[in-house]
Amino acid sequence: MSTSSLEMPLSSLRDAFDRVGKKQKLSISKSQEVIDQVRHEVEQALVDIQSDHVATWALVDIQSDDVATSPIDQRSILDELRNKLNMIAPLNQLEGSQKELNLSLNKYQKVLDKTLNPDISKAYRNVDFDPHTLHQIILNHFYREGLFDVADSLIQEAGEPEAISLRLKFVELHEILEAMKLRNLEPALQWVSENFEQLKECGLFLKLKLHKLQFVEILQKRCQADALDYAKTYLAPLASVHMDEIQKLMGCLLWVGKLDSSPYSELVDPSNWEKMTEEITEQFCSFLGQSSPSPLSVALAAGIEGLPTLLKLATVMAAKKQEWLAMKQLPVPVELGKEFQYHSIFVCPVSREQGSEENPPMLLPCGHVLCKHSIHKLSKNSTRSFKCPYCPQDASVTQCRQLFF
Amino acid sequence: MEMETDALPNGSSASSTTGSTTSAPATPTAAITAGAVSASALPSSKLTQLAESLKLEHQFLRVPFEHYKKTIRANHRIVEKEVSAVISGVAEAADSAELSRDDAVQQLNSLVSRLQGLKRKLEEGSRTEHLQAQRCRARLDHLESADAENLSEWNNIRLKRILVDYMLRMSYYDTAIKLAGSSSIQDFVDIYVFFEAKKVIEALQSKEVAPALAWCADNKSRLKKSKSKFEFQLRLQEFIELVRAENNMRAITYARKYLAPWGATHMKELQRVMATLAFKSNTECPTYKVLFEAKQWDYLVDQFKQEFCRLYGMTLEPLLNIYLQAGLSALKTPFCYEDDCTKEDPLSQESFRKLALPLPYSKQHHSKLVCYITKELMDTENPPLVLPNGYVYSTKALEEMAKKNDGRITCPRTGLVCNYTEVIKAYIS
Numbered sequence: 001m002s003t004s005s006l007e008m009p010l011s012s013l014r015d016a017f018d019r020v021g022k023k024q025k026l027s028i029s030k031s032q033e034v035i036d037q038v039r040h041e042v043e044q045a046l047v048d049i050q051s052d053h054v055a056t057w058a059l060v061d062i063q064s065d066d067v068a069t070s071p072i073d074q075r076s077i078l079d080e081l082r083n084k085l086n087m088i089a090p091l092n093q094l095e096g097s098q099k100e101l102n103l104s105l106n107k108y109q110k111v112l113d114k115t116l117n118p119d120i121s122k123a124y125r126n127v128d129f130d131p132h133t134l135h136q137i138i139l140n141h142f143y144r145e146g147l148f149d150v151a152d153s154l155i156q157e158a159g160e161p162e163a164i165s166l167r168l169k170f171v172e173l174h175e176i177l178e179a180m181k182l183r184n185l186e187p188a189l190q191w192v193s194e195n196f197e198q199l200k201e202c203g204l205f206l207k208l209k210l211h212k213l214q215f216v217e218i219l220q221k222r223c224q225a226d227a228l229d230y231a232k233t234y235l236a237p238l239a240s241v242h243m244d245e246i247q248k249l250m251g252c253l254l255w256v257g258k259l260d261s262s263p264y265s266e267l268v269d270p271s272n273w274e275k276m277t278e279e280i281t282e283q284f285c286s287f288l289g290q291s292s293p294s295p296l297s298v299a300l301a302a303g304i305e306g307l308p309t310l311l312k313l314a315t316v317m318a319a320k321k322q323e324w325l326a327m328k329q330l331p332v333p334v335e336l337g338k339e340f341q342y343h344s345i346f347v348c349p350v351s352r353e354q355g356s357e358e359n360p361p362m363l364l365p366c367g368h369v370l371c372k373h374s375i376h377k378l379s380k381n382s383t384r385s386f387k388c389p390y391c392p393q394d395a396s397v398t399q400c401r402q403l404f405f
Numbered sequence: 406m407e408m409e410t411d412a413l414p415n416g417s418s419a420s421s422t423t424g425s426t427t428s429a430p431a432t433p434t435a436a437i438t439a440g441a442v443s444a445s446a447l448p449s450s451k452l453t454q455l456a457e458s459l460k461l462e463h464q465f466l467r468v469p470f471e472h473y474k475k476t477i478r479a480n481h482r483i484v485e486k487e488v489s490a491v492i493s494g495v496a497e498a499a500d501s502a503e504l505s506r507d508d509a510v511q512q513l514n515s516l517v518s519r520l521q522g523l524k525r526k527l528e529e530g531s532r533t534e535h536l537q538a539q540r541c542r543a544r545l546d547h548l549e550s551a552d553a554e555n556l557s558e559w560n561n562i563r564l565k566r567i568l569v570d571y572m573l574r575m576s577y578y579d580t581a582i583k584l585a586g587s588s589s590i591q592d593f594v595d596i597y598v599f600f601e602a603k604k605v606i607e608a609l610q611s612k613e614v615a616p617a618l619a620w621c622a623d624n625k626s627r628l629k630k631s632k633s634k635f636e637f638q639l640r641l642q643e644f645i646e647l648v649r650a651e652n653n654m655r656a657i658t659y660a661r662k663y664l665a666p667w668g669a670t671h672m673k674e675l676q677r678v679m680a681t682l683a684f685k686s687n688t689e690c691p692t693y694k695v696l697f698e699a700k701q702w703d704y705l706v707d708q709f710k711q712e713f714c715r716l717y718g719m720t721l722e723p724l725l726n727i728y729l730q731a732g733l734s735a736l737k738t739p740f741c742y743e744d745d746c747t748k749e750d751p752l753s754q755e756s757f758r759k760l761a762l763p764l765p766y767s768k769q770h771h772s773k774l775v776c777y778i779t780k781e782l783m784d785t786e787n788p789p790l791v792l793p794n795g796y797v798y799s800t801k802a803l804e805e806m807a808k809k810n811d812g813r814i815t816c817p818r819t820g821l822v823c824n825y826t827e828v829i830k831a832y833i834s
Contacts, residue, residue, distance in 0.1 A: 010459075010549050013466075017545065021538055024477065028531045031484050032524065038491060039520040046513045049506065074509055078499035085495060090488050098481050105474055112470070116463040121720040124727055127763040131575075133756045134725075138568065140756075150583045157577040286748060295751035300564055300725075302751075303732025308457045310731050329766040334735040337451070338782050342750035343740040344774040349834045354769065356739070363791055367832045390832070403831070404796045404818075405774055405789075 009115040016108040023101040030097040034090040041088070045081040049074055120307065123314040125325060135160050141296040143170035144285070146177075166288075173284050180277050185214045188280050195287065206283065208242050211235055212249055213276055216259070216267045224256050298340075306334040344405035350374040350389055355405075362400040366393040375400055452553065459548055465566070466544055467718035468595045473537040475624075480530035487523040491516050543592050566593055571725040573599040574710070576606060595717075602713050609706050612646070614639045617709060627716055635712045637667045641678050642705060645696055649686040656682065733761040749780075772833050778802035778817060783833075790828040794821050803828060 112118075135158050142151035143166055155162055176187040189210055196203045211234045219227040231250070239246050255262035266272075282292040291298055313332055317324045346355035348371035355361045361369050368390050370378075375397060378386040385396040498504060498512045551559045565588050572581035573596065581599075585591050601620075608616040621628060621636040628635065640663045647656035660679060668675050677692070684690060686697045695701075714721050733752070741752035741761075751757045774783040776799035783789040783799045791797050796816050806814055807825035815822050 007549075010545070014545055014549075017538075017541060024534060024538065027477075027481075028527065028534070031481075031527055034488065035484075035520055035524050035527065038488065039517060039524075042491070042495070042513055042516050042520070046510060046517070049509055049513070074504070074506060075499070078495065078504075078509065082495050082499045085492055090492070091485065094481070094485060094488065101477065105477075108470070112463070112466060115460070116466065117460050118463050118467075118718075119720070120461050120463065121722055121727055124722055124730060125764065129726055129730070129760060133759050134729075137754075137756050137760075138571075141568075147584070147587055150580060150587060153580040153583050154572070154577060157580050158575070289748050290754060291749045291751070295754050295757060296729075297564060298749075299732040299736065299751040299757065300567065300728050301560070301732070302735050303728035303730070304458045304461070304563070305454055306735035307461060307728060307731040310734070327765045330734060330768045333768050333770050334731075336735055337454070340736060341773050341775050341782060342736075342747050343738050345738060345740075345769045345772060346774065346833070347769050347772045352770070363795070363829075363831055367830055369831055369833050401791075401795050403791060405777070 013108075013111055013115050016104070016111040020101075020104045020108050023097075023104040027097040027101045031094060034088075034093050037088050038085060038090050041081055041084045045077050048077045117308075117311065120311060122318075123307065123310040131158075132160065136163070137296050139163055140166065140290070141294040143167055144294040146170070146174045169288060173281065176280060176284070177277060180273065180280070183217055183273070185210050188276075191280075191284070198287070199283070202283070204238065204241055206279070208235075208238050208245060209276060209279070211238070212245070212267075213272060215249065216252070216272075219252070219256060220259065220268060224253060227253070302336055302340050305336050305340075309334045346371070346403075346405065348374050350378075361403045361405070363403050364388050364393075364395045365399045366391050366395065369403060372402075451556075455551055455556070459551065462548060464719050464724070465548070465593070466541065468598060469537060469540045469544060471717045472598060473534065473541055476530070476534055476537055480527070480534065483526060483530070484523065487519060487526075491519060494519075540592055547593060562588060562590055562593065565590055567724045567728060569594040569596075571723040574723045576603065578603065598717060602710070605709055605713075606706055609702060609709060612702055614643055617705070620709075624716060628712070631715065633712055634667070634671060635708055637664075637671055637674075638705060638708060640664055640667070641674070642701060644678060645681060645701070648681050649697060651685075653682055729760070730764060733757065734764045735767050737761050737764060737766045739766065747780075774833060776802050778806075789831045789833060791831050792816055792821060793823055793827055794819055796821075797831065 135154065139151050139154060139160065140163075142148070142154065143163075148167065148171065151167070154160065172191070176191055179185070179187045189207070192199065192203055192206050192210065199206065211230075215227055215230055215235060218230050231246075235246050235249070249267075252259060252262065252264040252267060255264060259265065259268045278292070285292045293301075309332070310330075313330070314324065346361040346369070347353070348355070348361070350370055351374045353359060353371055353373065355371055359371050359373050362372055362375055363369055364375075366388050368388050370389075375386075376382060378389075379397050380386075382397040385394050387393070388395055494512065494516050498509060504512075547562075565584060569581050569585050569590070572578070572584060573594070578596075578599070581594070581596060585594050585596060605616045605620050608614070617639050618636065621639070640659075644656055644660055644664060647653075647659055664675055664679075678696065681693050681696055684693045688694055688697070711721055713719075720727060736750065736752055740746060741750055742758060746753040752761060774789055774797070775781070776783050776787075776789075778798055779802045781787060781799060781801065783797075787799050787801050789797045790800055790803050792814065794816065796818060798816075803814055803825060812825045813822060814825055814828065
C-alpha cells in the first residue's frame with residue numbers, strides 16, 4: 001500500500017527533476033563541446049603558425065637570427081582564428097544551454113512550491129520557548145532511545161546540567177533490553193523482583209510471562225530435561241495463582257521438537273519476544289512517570305498530525321494576526337488520532353460548551369446528556385420541567401444526575 | 406474554514422477518525438510505536454494523514470536543491486569566464502602589432518592549457534553537480550518510500566531529522582553529527598550547508614566580518630533579489646569598529662567607499678551611524694551608546710542566520726519548535742494540568758506544561774470520552790454506561806468485569822458495588 005493520495009503529485013515532482021537532470025547533462029556536454037571546438041581552432045591556428053614557418057623555410061632571412069614567419073601570414077592566421085571563434089560563438093552556445101537548464105530548474109521550483117507547503121512556520125507563535133526546558137525534554141528522549149553519547153554531547157555543547165540519575169535509570173533499561181535481544185531474561189526478571197512491591201498484581205503477571213517465554217526458549221534450544229528443571233524452579237511457585245496458564249503450558253511438552261506445527265505454535269512466534277520487550281519498556285517507563293515512546297515522540301507525532309490544520313487556520317486568519325496571537329483557545333478542533341485522546345472531553349450538544357467542574361455533564365432520565373448550564377436555561381432556572389431537545393421526553397431538574405467520566 | 410455539521414445524535418459520536426476499532430491497539434501508546442500494528446490493519450485515515458504530513462517536507466527537498474542550483478551557477482560562471490578570457494586572449498594576439506612568432510605560439514599555447522584546465526574543472530564540477538542531484542533524488546525517494554509497512558521506522562527517521570535540524574540551528578555541530586550518524590541519515594540532513602554558516606558565525610562571534618562579507622559576495626545576486634541589507638549592516642559595524650578605535654580618518658575613507666553606495670536606499674540609518682564620529686565609544690548618549698555595544702555583534706549573528714535560512718528556503722524557526730508548538734496546542738486541555746493526569750499524556754510532564762503555558766487550548770466540537778478503565782474511546786461501538794453513582798465506564802470494560810465477577814460491577818474509583826443490570830446507557834453525541 002502506498003500513499004496514493006500523494007503519489008500523483010510526487011511523481012510530477014520526480015518528472016520535473018528528471019527533466020532537470022537531462023538538461024544538466026546536456027549543458028555539461030554542450031560546455032565540453034564548446035571548449036573542444038575552441039581548443040580545436042586554437043590548436044589548428046598553432047599548427048598553422050608553426051607549419052607556416054616550415055613552408056617558408058626557403059624565405060629565411062640569412063641576416064637575421066629570428067626565423068620568422070612572415071608577419072602578415074601570422075596576422076592573418078590569428079585574424080582567421082578570431083573570426084572562426086566569432087562564428088562558433090561559444091558564449092552564445094553556452095548561454096543557450098544554460099538558459100534551458102535554468103528554465104527546467106525554475107519549473108521544478110514551481111512544482112515543488114505547488115506540491116509541498118512552502119511555509120510551515122505560518123502558524124508559529126513567537127512565545128518564550130525556554131531552551132533549557134527544551135533541552136531537558138530532548139535529553140530525556142535521547143536517554144529513552146539509548147543515545148547516551150549523543151546526550152552527553154548535547155550536555156556539553158549546550159552547557160546543560162547533567163541528569164545523572166535519569167541517565168542511570170535508562171542505562172538500566174537498555175541493559176535489560178540488550179539482554180532480551182539475546183534472549184536473556186535475567187536482567188528483566190531481576191528488575192521485576194526488585195520492584196515487585198510497586199508492580200502489585202502486574203508484577204506477578206509479568207513474572208509469569210517472562211518465565212513462560214524463557215521456558216519455551218529453553219525447550220526449543222536445549223532439551224526437555226532442562227525445560228522441566230526450569231519449570232520446577234520458576235513456574236511451580238506461580239502455580240497457586242496462575243494454575244490454568246501453567247497447566248496449559250505443560251501440555252506443550254508433548255510436542256517437543258515440533259512446536260511450530262503443534263497447537264502451541266503461537267508460543268514460539270518470535271513476535272512474543274517483541275511484545276515482551278514492549279511490555280517491559282512500558283512498565284519501566286511508567287515507573288519513571290512517563291509514557292513509553294518518549295513524551296517528545298508523542299508530542300511531535302501529535303504536532304505532525306495537527307500542523308496541517310493549524311496552517312490552514314493561520315492562513316484563514318492571516319489578516320487578524322493580533323487575534324491569532326491573543327487567543328486562549330483554538331477556534332476549531334485539530335483532529336488527532338484516537339491514540340492522542342487522554343482525557344474525556346464532554347461537549348454539550350446544546351451550548352457547545354466544554355464540561356468543567358462548574359458546568360458538569362448531567363444525565364437526563366431519557367439517557368441523553370446535557371451540561372448543567374443548558375439544563376438551567378431549559379428549565380428556566382430550575383423552576384419548570386422541560387423537554388429533552390433530542391427526544392420529547394419530559395424531565396425535571398431533580399431527575400438529572402451528574403456524570404463522572 | 407469548514408465547520409462540521411452536527412449529526413443528530415442518539416448515541417452517535419461524530420468522531421472523525423474512521424477505521425475499524427477492532428484493530429485498535431490495546432494500549433494507546435502502541436499505536437504510536439506501530440510495532441504492534443500490522444500493515445494490513447492500517448486504516449486509510451492514517452495513510453491520508455501520512456500524505457498530509459509529507460506536504461510539510463518542503464525544506465527537506467528545497468535545501469539540497471538550492472545548493473545544487475548554486476553549484477550549477479558557480480560552475481557555469483567559471484566556464485563563461487575562462488572561455489571569455491580565451492576569446493579576448495585571441496583578440497589581443499590578433500590585434501597586437503609587433504607580436505613575434507614565438508610570443509604568438511606561447512600565447513596560443515597558454516590559451517590551450519587554459520582550456521585543458523577548464524575541461525578538467527568542468528569534469529570535476531560535473532561530478533559535484535551529479536552528486537548533489539543524487540542527493541536531491543535520494544530525498545525524493547525517501548518521501549515516496551513512506552508507506553504502511555515501514556511507517557514506524559520512517560517516523561523515527563523523521564523525528565531524528567527534526568532533532569538534527571534543531572542541533573544545527575543551535576550550532577551544536579558535534580551533537581548533530583553524532584545524531585545523524587546513529588541512523589546513517591547524513592544524506593537526509595543538511596550538515597554541510599550549516600558548516601558553511603559555521604565559518605561565518607564563528608567569525609562574527611570573534612568580531613570579524615571578512616567571512617560574512619565573502620558570503621555576501623558569493624550570494625550577491627540572490628541577496629540583491631531579496632533586497633537584503635545584510636552587507637550594509639556588516640559594513641556599518643566595521644565602520645563603528647574603526648570609530649571605536651578612534652581611527653576617524655580611516656573610518657571616513659571606509660564610509661566613502663563602502664557605505665555611500667547604500668545611501669540611496671538607507672540614508673537614515675547611514676546618517677545615524679555616521680554621527681558616531683562625533684562621539685567616543687564610551688559615550689553615555691543612549692542613541693549612540695547602543696551602537697557601540699558588544700551585543701550588536703550578536704544581532705549580526707542573528708541577522709546572518711535569518712538571511713541564511715531565507716536563502717536556502719529554510720524556516721526561520723527550528724522544525725522542532727514548529728512541530729512541538731503545534732502538538733502541545735493540539736493536546737492541551739485544562740485536565741492536563743490536574744494532578745491525576747495520566748502519564749501517557751506528554752502534558753503530564755512539568756517541562757511540557759511549562760512550554761505549553763503561553764499556547765492556546767485545543768478545542769472540541771463533539772464529545773470525546775475515554776473509558777477510565779480501558780483508556781479506549783467510548784463511542785457508538787463501545788457506548789458509555791452509567792453506574793448508580795453517576796460514574797461512567799465503557800460497555801467493554803463493564804461487560805468484562807461482570808463476566809469475571811458473576812455479574813457484579815465494582816467502581817474502581819469509588820468502590821461502589823452493583824449489578825451489571827443496574828447500569829444505564831447514556832447517549833452522547
